[in-house]
Amino acid sequence: MTDDLLQQARAHHAAGELSVAESLYRSILATAPDHAEANLGLGEIGLASGQPAQAVGYLQKALNAAPENPQRWLALARALTLAGYPDDAGTVLDEGRKAGVLQDARADQPLPRSAREALDKALKDHARGRTARALKEAERVVGQFPDNGEARKRAGGMQLAAGQFGQALEHLRHAARLLPDDTEVLSNLGGALQKLGYLTQARGCLERAIELDERNAAAHSNLAALLNRLDEHEAARHHAERSLELKPDSPQSLVNLGNALKALSQREKARKCFEKALALDPKSVPALTNLGTLAKEDGDPTEATRWYEQALDLQPSHAETLHNLGTIYKDLGQPNSARQYYERAWAAAPQRLEHAEALTEFKTFTDPEDPLLASLATALQSGRLSRGEKVFAGFGLGKALLDLGRYDDAFACYEMGNKAAYTQPDQSGRYLSGLLHTYRSVCDKDFFRRTEGYGLRETNDIFLLGMSRSGKSLVEGLIACHPGTQPLGEDGAFVDFVKERLRGLEGQIIQTYLKDLDIEHSREDALAWLNQRQGEYRYRTWTLPGNLFYLALLALWLPRTPVVFCRRDLMDLALSCYFKRYAKGHEYTYDLEALGRQIRIYDEFIKLWLEVLPNPMLEVRYEDLVREPEATARRIYDFLGLDFQPGHLAALDQNRELVEHLGPANSLEAPAPLRADFIGFSKPFHDKLEPMMRAYRELEIG
Template identity: 30%
Template sequence: MALNDVTKAKHAFENAVKLNPCLVASWQELLEIYRKCPQLNNIEQQDKIQLAANQLAKLKSLPPALLAVTELMHEGKLLKAEQICRHFLQNNKRHVDGMCLLAEIGIELKIYDDAEFLLASALELEPQHIQARSHYLNLLIRLGKFKAAEQQVTILLEAQPDNLSFNVAKANVLTGLGQTDKAIALFEFAIKQSETLMNANAAERMPIENNQQQVAGFYLQLGHALKAKGEIDNAVAAYQKAYQLNPSFGDAFWSLANTKTYRFNDDEISQMQTQQTNNELPLVDKVQLYFATGKAFEDRKNYDQAFKAYQDGNALQHAHNGFDIAKLEQQVEEQIKYCTKALFENRGNLGLNAPDPIFIVGLPRAGSTLLEQILASHSQVDGTMELHNILGLAARLRGRNTNSGNTSQTAVSQYPKNLAEINPEYFARFGQQFIDETQVYREQAPRFIDKMPNNFLHLGLIKLILPNAKIIDARRSPMACCFSGFKQLFAEGQEFSYSLDDIGRYYQAYLKLMRHWQDVIPGFILTVKHEDVVEDLETEVRRMLDFCGLEFEPACLEFHKTKRTIKTPSSEQVRQPIYKSATEQWRYFEPHLGPLKAALNLN
């Protein structure tokens, strides 16, 4: 600006607010530039002026403390932002914007139960607060609480029926509820509306880059709904359209790879490699492109290049998520210490006696989706999804150290120690709450499946609240299971899977805890090995059905013919007859897997 180079100044300020939308001085400068800028046509000029003015007004309306919080958040200084925000709320307990900001910090730190409570409380104070309700809706979708999310999106659409973001959110909710036909129709409506706007902007010679990125995102979500329904060819076409609109869209390429059946052509591989060198590309896109490239080279039997791509993607993701395997190992030790035979002898019959749930646990990529598909092919069993309810209950029982001013610190081991101390009446209440909350994912069958693999950490809790539940431990040989997890980019969680050492130690901790559960709650868990299912399907199917108290039905052997919504990475594989080719796939990468073998004590 001092050199009167308005064009470069505009570009610099726009980059500044893109990196940190809370820079008041930068927005002020942009507002003045937009008002005087001769290169903008009238419509574009008014839009940019309105955007800058709205953002400036919003930032200036914030108390100084909350403005500081927003800046710290965008600089990645979350713990400092949290400390200031909590201090502000201690003196302004009913400040809804402050509660929303603290909830945002909680979501970034993955302290979801705190964030959920804050947003629900904010809406009780101010039911018309659109931003709070929108944040609450997005969090409920992330947590898989689709029935509650449906209520929130209905309220938002009553207030703003033409809001495309809310319509797309409703489509995501419907996908989560298994109503994929309605979801697909809504996604197609959003795409049509957005493409009409994009074409109008192009005719007015206005920039359309943001419109293209938005439409690309809608095509991606449409692809997910089509894939969940089993329309794989249409899903592939939607994913391809997404990357055609946004060439650096890592999620579109990874979604193609994650169908497990798609094969990339030379041009697509070249495009992915070119985009990986883009220094301005967001981390999430770069990670997704590495994983997709790894799958592309693996399909071509170029295993060294495939491993390098997987390794690069995992290294980026691991550096970003800050996972500490020692904390998981400590959780396992605490479960072993406090979930004793005496606990189950004294409190093992206090829970709800409902026999409805069948929990499938283990590690991701251990064959749990296959077991779910087999059991869900039975007339008496509903398949659902990876439900978060048990993990949420464990988080509530664990509690928070609210005196520390830091949501990322847990209180000193309240759970599982408190399982021996809490009111005995709570166990049946927790069991009933689980049955009630999961009802929305069920149809008419008397039994249903929860296949959240991480529930293996909480089998003692499950035994106490639902003593008649059935637990199936989906077990796969260590090298095959761990390497399959290492080359899988998960949508949420499973942070242990991005390091060969971490995933090996995680597998060892899992085995240690499963041995403990078999000792203290014998007969509660059936271990089913993936390799045995592959070798002798009928024998293992009959074992599972007998364990669950179900009569044998031939449909369980023809599981690939069962039509149902499946949202996990294995969705296409379980729609095919069983195959053996993947059981030894890891051996092609064996020269690179020394750290994994060492962690598994296989050297």
């Protein structure tokens, strides 16, 4: 019966009816798991279907059954390469040669005139945009002459340009063995390795190419892109500029230079690079994507989305653009759309760990063999990760292991991610301690009695303040259920306004402003603030943690503005911060001692403001909010003078399905149900938080 099934499977396989063939092969394996031909058939189907990772196991069994067959060795090596494991593929080929089954590659295999003409035609088709035809012809030539370096080089170069990085890597690695000093091969190989995440190997190839030919513009450009990924932005700038000296009108080199300049805080110069790249090549997806990112960072999600969608019109599977759109929709409070874009990004580039890490926020891990978890674990075990990749792997894998209840392993992963993210000691604590000392010396109760009558009585602001992860977003989401309220989240407008008002002062700036301010200027400043962002909303809420440090000025300008302080259990708060990867800022969260000092400073500021400020103030504990949501909500609404309706809590249920998958360090920028199950989640980790507790207790406040 097995022979009959095998004949049927082969017939359907040969006819291209892969789903039928797959079903028949699986039927054979159900009774004979090690059947060589059935495993081989499933491996070949996996390769043909673009699922090389699934093909590897089947092809390994097929090889074990017939190690004398060279095609079995080559098929397994091909699957490993396409699955993103070129080192393992090289090991398989080396073992095949040692076994005497595979021959060493030869660089002298002749390429007849007809084959050279076919390659030339393929290159012309590729230049004219006939990509599919060009790649098919190049593959045909390589199939006939697998040990010709020129054929491999051309096929690999075209596949690299077409975004088929796994296939490109297979050809270019072979070409590099045949043509070890060919700088074009080395440059393209470095580019393919970089795209697949093999940064150390890529760097070696590109530096070797430049050593052989310092005027290789493509190698300089590729190395600039790689160095940007490694956060070596000055070096990236140097190589991008050198590439442009050699080839002034290279759109990709302009993009690489723009990325380096943006990272070096030269945003306008970066923007000009991206705009020039787009003028040279209106179809430059990297230029469009980077212009979108600049718009996103400028706080214009509509403009950013426009740029990103133009990029996706040209290249629907461009992973970086898909990821960026996911982040925009997440920030806009549209988590379902965010998840869909992150899923597409991971499918397009599974080797890029930032896509996998982003997806971990949207699922609860229950299966230790989950493909997402496996991809993160495999990357971590490879030992080839850059610092940035260790951050993504550590936080993503930490969340997955936390879901599975593997607490020690989860903490170890988070610790690795935090150490990789903590590139320089946080210096904010010293500044904030000094600022607190200044306020204590000036802003006592007598000071605010003397300044009674300063500022304006009207207000449309509500300030929600406390540490990150203290529950501010939950309170804001609850207040946002009331019509006429605009949630502005962690918008930095108030801090920017304060800095603008203090500009030009000398010495101890805050102290000078507080002592010199008179009633007239306090009202001028208050009116200037109120006139910012006027709109149809009755109230607007602000949650930026840094607003806490300028409440004395708010009290002088708008003493009737309500302030809600959000508090949380110290251990839960600290661990929630430590387990969260912040997109920017919050560097103190990456080190437990710095985190402990920061929480203590926040607590001291809140204590001071509660003692001296004239504003209406309310303390809300995270634990009360999630355990008794209606009672706490009524208390908040009564404090603000708003009419509470039970339906306000019901409005929070719209994202219940996604919230169920969030970890204790994650949150949605959208109305969300209140969960009490994170209370006390830090208990299994109390011993590991001792450095935080010690720093919290021992901080000397002047």
